[in-house]
């Protein structure tokens with residue numbers, strides 16, 4: 001019996017055996033059929049194999065799939081793309097035997113697909129996500145969740161009906177840095193939040209979306225008809241296929257591409273549902289390559305008083321002709337300090353005291369403390385830096401970890417479609433503000449534009 005017990009413990013692990021011993025007082029009395037029952041109930045949900053297919057195997061979709069495959073018990077179940085070069089690359093990367101297709105519905109029909117990653121240009125997110133949910137697949141959809149504000153509720157409704165896990169791909173909010181910032185803000189590390197700012201600064205052709213056009217790009221290698229089947233009909237144009245971000249039929253301009261990340265992190269850290277006023281200005285200053293969208297964009301946002309936070313203002317900036325100001329940045333400013341938030345680091349800066357130049361306030365303060373006017377004070381550290389431990393696998397890895405964990409435990413994710421829409425909408429409305437030259441009023445609770 002002892003040796004049976006030893007080999008049993010080896011099989012199910014010590015913790016598992018302890019759990020069994022706790023639930024069955026007489027271990028020695030355990031019969032074969034009980035062991036079957038016990039073994040089944042002890043299978044960790046984290047070990048459940050999941051088969052993931054990729055729809056849109058370009059730059060980010062491929063990175064998503066590679067990151068997903070770094071997790072245990074994840075395998076690739078297929079790839080869908082409209083450009084033959086991407087299909088060929090997928091076979092080189094993940095094996096010549098994988099299932100490939102140019103029609104996302106062929107992926108969704110397969111019973112060996114548990115979840116899909118949607119890495120297509122933005123104008124395909126809504127339809128493919130809804131089709132995937134209706135087919136009973138879990139969905140990881142790249143940001144921004146939708147191409148236009150009017151698509152948001154359709155995705156939310158399809159998700160609610162499906163009972164599946166749906167996570168949007170602004171991976172930063174799963175980072176150690178964002179989690180630490182959320183905790184620090186709640187603990188009052190910077191006092192009461194009143195302002196936040198963020199920016200993306202780039203200065204390179206690739207950074208400004210001038211991607212290489214493959215030499216073999218043609219209607220023979222690209223399924224152009226399908227690509228434009230849900231938008232304006234046009235003759236084949238390789239620029240519009242490979243540099244889709246520059247055109248509004250497919251992309252969502254700087255704000256949909258980049259501001260959305262800052263909204264996601266900010267909303268996660270503050271628990272905010274979003275701003276109620278949105279205004280954007282900008283211009284096309286440098287990359288005049290036929291694009292329809294600006295290369296410098298400023299956004300201003302008013303966050304109202306809410307159950308989650310006091311009112312504050314947000315200012316965002318995106319500059320593709322930026323020679324000076326670094327790369328990406330998110331900063332929260334409160335009454336007692338500020339916090340720079342990166343995915344693997346948070347830097348808190350504190351004020352020692354608040355000095356006022358107002359003569360009345362200065363006289364008042366001298367009256368109340370004249371006996372100790374020149375006495376020095378104890379001061380805490382002015383700057384505290386929290387760094388991720390060495391070997392941290394990063395936000396993207398964590399984001400997929402959260403997605404798979406939710407699927408396996410029938411749980412939830414932070415960046416679900418409601419969260420994803422609340423992050424996407426103010427970003428997309430920046431384009432409305434910019435192009436229509438007007439302020440936009442948004443209801444962040446009902447998720448509707450206010451007239």
Ligand SMILES: NC(=O)c1ccc[n+]([C@@H]2O[C@H](COP(=O)([O-])OP(=O)(O)OC[C@H]3O[C@@H](n4cnc5c(N)ncnc54)[C@H](O)[C@@H]3O)[C@@H](O)[C@H]2O)c1
Nearest residue numbers: 056057058059060061081082083086119120122142143169
């Ligand atoms: N989370 C991030 O940090 C991050 C970074 C970059 C891009 N993105 C997002 O990822 C998505 C893809 O961006 P990208 O830079 O990888 O673009 P990309 O052009 O490199 O890749 C898009 C791929 O989708 C394919 N495609 C187009 N329509 C399709 C359809 N209907 N069905 C199947 N495949 C289709 C194209 O052939 C292409 O291979 C975008 O939504 C973008 O906003 C997210």
